[in-house]
Amino acid sequence: MSHDDANMDCSQALYRMMEYVDGEMTPEDTQALREHLSGCAPCLAERDIDQVLRQIVQRSCACEPAPPRLRATIMQRITTICDDGSWSEVTQVRHITEG
Known part of the structure; x- marks a missing residue:
């Protein structure tokens, strides 16, 4: 995604989802992805899955x-x-x- 492009499609959103979940995006890209998620149920569901996965991995690997x-x-x-x-x-x- 171009950093000046405020519109994000599903393929861009899904490609960058872990970057979003990990808090590694620029504020502009974060906002663009949030706007996409506000109107896209399938991508929102994927975000939820990725957040749970991140939490599970973090919990499972925190001790080692x-x-x-x-x-x-x-x-x-x-x-x-x-x-x-x-x-x-x-x-x-x-x-x-x-x-």
């Missing part, structure tokens, strides 16, 4: 920390530190050797 190797792998796939100290997206998957 992720294994260090998994955490490191995820972080390497998300970001990497450049030589100048800035952050950029990882374009290749790196393998962590066991040590």
Whole structure:
């Protein structure tokens, strides 16, 4: 979805639903999705399911920390530190050797 496009269709709403449920959208995109949900029962139902799923996962995993190797792998796939100290997206998957 373009950030200046106030109208959101179902495919855009469903694609970005977890981002919405997790509170990771811009205020403008959040408002656009809220407006869509106010008039779309199927997407609203999907939002409810995603919220319950998020709560179940959060409850089920709250006691167990992720294994260090998994955490490191995820972080390497998300970001990497450049030589100048800035952050950029990882374009290749790196393998962590066991040590």
